[in-house]
Amino acid sequence: MPNTQRRRVRQCVQPLDSRSVLVDGKCYIDFSRNDYLSLTHDPRLRVPEAQLPTGSGSSAVVSGFRAEQAELEQALADFLGYPKVLVLSNGFMANLALQQTFVRRRQSVILDRLVHASIVDGARLAGAKIYRYAHKDIFMCERALQKANGPAWVITDGLFSMDGDIAPLQELSALCQHYSATLVVDDAHGIGVLGPQGKGSVFAAGLGFEEVPFIVGAFGKAFGGYGAFIASSVDNIEAIISSARTYIYTTALPPYCIGHALRAIKLMPTLESERAHLGHLINKTQTVLHSKSASVIQPWVLGSDDATWQAHHALKEAGIWAPVIRPPTVPENTSRIRFSLNVGHRFQDIEQLESIIESMGVTTCPQPA
Template structure:
């Protein structure tokens, strides 16, 4: 029997994506200046990044990165358990644990690797991981790596989670959810889910990539906002690459569980540690995130402005109180046309299409930053309304 030719396979897949209008292309950013970025020779106002607090380009953060790189070099040179674990890594883990009010934190190269590590290290073949239907690819892929059973419940439905756990007797169980869902911007019902986890003897794991820095007291995220602690949520993921403006992630929580990850999680053991300079930058960003409540207050004001203005203009928003403000477009051709019109008007707003979101639920994923001005938000609203009118005329 002849083997499948991989090149022929990927060519067929490319033809299909082209026919569907779903061929993805990267945009190259030449320069950044706060929320402004240069793309293809044009300066655009970006409303699509995850830099919610505006820390990625903050002077103190950049200075910390440069100073540490000058002292410590460009890289860590090894994995954490060989000779790559630097004092700056150790300090960042301690500071993150103190901020989140948990016993221990463990630094990873990315949120994707952290999610892989948690399930691979804690779950086995006969176990089950029950997840919200809209959890990210990293949590789904983590279940496949662990080899355990994957069960999914309807979005934001604690009763659905309860049913899935009840129907999966035997073995260990994990209940996994986002804190803030990246495409919809809504928040998981963590208090109800914690009760489900307790009654079903499951470990509740919260991927709070989009909640950390933005929600809760001192920006400690959705777990703190829900009034929960390490007893109810033994492990949570806090990214360093979104509101904190850098790169990497930590898994924080129960000391015994985190210690087990440090000694057995393959995505931690067998990869090079983050550059110490990057840890220094994250430490500087963490200090600002803890201290500067004005950033979160400005975000809240901009979110309220955007939602109020969108309502007046008749835009179809989803139920989100976070910096992620999806504008529903329905058909993906409408979403891409509106995104193109916005770029012509000087704004970069990404169109999110299937398979990232369900058929018929394509959208503009507008994200707000504390660096945006009210004038920029108002100009964006006018441009979206105009883009919608153009799309409607083209479809008529």
């Protein structure tokens, strides 16, 4: 049993619209969801329940692969400019599938210290020799590459989910080319909100398939749905289909989820005004929180668990719903309130947040570099 102060407790939350939730009968302004473009509630993406089945019935390699999924995979490949895309059930399974297929036992896998847990677990399950460099520390990453036993893998988040900062992808790409390493970017939080037409952090850095041969993406964030995908070469995707246990031995993503994602990807290039609105919200929230993050993820780092819980309860009393993030999700002494912005938020919401925080008189810890 974990430390009682850090036990995970579920809370029933009923979304009312893109900016508000109902909890225990009270309405709150919601900063907890990763639905950055508010597509969960967009009427243009609603799929008539009678039109697509709610279940796929079997694995994709048996009879669960349908025309809708083939269309979605092609639409994603066209959108990103990658040769081929494979849709999987969720992001955790996608990261496990990728490393299980390609990483050999004792092969070097080099990870940013703050990558998502699924990336770490993927490397562990593959039996890799793992090197973890300090967050965004290019020099430490290079030292790990110099120590690597043969061709290495460098795996990073594109947009980091707890700090809201962006990986130094140009520098990582240059290192990988110099040391003949393979660069993988998990851009679950970046696709939809970063880069031209929302193509993500890889394209925001001016990179593409030649520099980043694998992108992992997710439908549960800016797409407002459920599922995940891997973009890579035709040969790499075929290898995953034939080898990855988390793809072969699980029920395929339901057609209803596929239909939502397909509508979202077709809409994605047209959402420039929504991304511009997010940019204005980000600028305002940065000022309020003294945040270094220039993204839709805005951390308010308070340090101790107690201080963070006190801030959470004060915000809740004032009508703000925002999650407490504690170790081990984040490093010790960096507990925080994590504010996720979406296009449904208004400037008045950020101004209300500013007024509440000023009245609390809480000292913000320096955000980790």
